[in-house]
Amino acid sequence: MSAPTTVVPLSDRVRRGELLSAACPSRDVLRHVTSRWGVLVLLVLAEGTQRFSGLRRRIGGVSEKMLAQTLQWLEGDGLVDRREFPVVPPHVEYTLTPLGVEAAERVRGLADWIELNLSRIMTARAD
Amino acid sequence: MSAPTTVVPLSDRVRRGELLSAACPSRDVLRHVTSRWGVLVLLVLAEGTQRFSGLRRRIGGVSEKMLAQTLQWLEGDGLVDRREFPVVPPHVEYTLTPLGVEAAERVRGLADWIELNLSRIMTARAD
Numbered sequence: 001m002s003a004p005t006t007v008v009p010l011s012d013r014v015r016r017g018e019l020l021s022a023a024c025p026s027r028d029v030l031r032h033v034t035s036r037w038g039v040l041v042l043l044v045l046a047e048g049t050q051r052f053s054g055l056r057r058r059i060g061g062v063s064e065k066m067l068a069q070t071l072q073w074l075e076g077d078g079l080v081d082r083r084e085f086p087v088v089p090p091h092v093e094y095t096l097t098p099l100g101v102e103a104a105e106r107v108r109g110l111a112d113w114i115e116l117n118l119s120r121i122m123t124a125r126a127d
Numbered sequence: 128m129s130a131p132t133t134v135v136p137l138s139d140r141v142r143r144g145e146l147l148s149a150a151c152p153s154r155d156v157l158r159h160v161t162s163r164w165g166v167l168v169l170l171v172l173a174e175g176t177q178r179f180s181g182l183r184r185r186i187g188g189v190s191e192k193m194l195a196q197t198l199q200w201l202e203g204d205g206l207v208d209r210r211e212f213p214v215v216p217p218h219v220e221y222t223l224t225p226l227g228v229e230a231a232e233r234v235r236g237l238a239d240w241i242e243l244n245l246s247r248i249m250t251a252r253a254d
Binding site for chain 1: 152
């Protein structure tokens, strides 16, 4: 049987990602979602819409530059919606998209586990 | 009321982590578990014990150095057990601890979501 020559849309070819394969674009998504600040941005936005300054206040230790970069990644992946209001001074709001809500739920599962089991982990570390 | 002066064990003080707080040690655990290769190491070890060379083969693109560093982090957090057999040539096996099995389950939840939804994310990216 010869290989089909019809052009298959990208969305069909990547129907399921393969995180163990170096060339799979799912690796980029994983890198963004699990980036140092990506996890925390998703957790805070899961509570509701936030302004840039609100996110900075909630997330201890994040720099303005890294927060902006992280939001750009998540926006690029379609997980975060950026809404700019034409007012002075500028007013920008960030909200999870439906896709972002789903991603944040999985991230929450991992984050909750770490927060709830920290004492067990610290004990394991001390050994 | 005066502050109590008795020494509280670390494991009690850190009963629950606070990922949004910059000083909380849960941040380190999150960084290790969600590190570029940490996620993939947990996923592969969730399938069973592996030797170093086996992990390298399964995880596309990982360097020897980064894999060794990642395994050290996960071992330090009590998530991975390293077992060395006194044979020539050296034989080292890596296995998830019970704590590691739990962490890997949460990581799997996120990884599955990304793999299964990659086409939706790629569509969102193209927009």
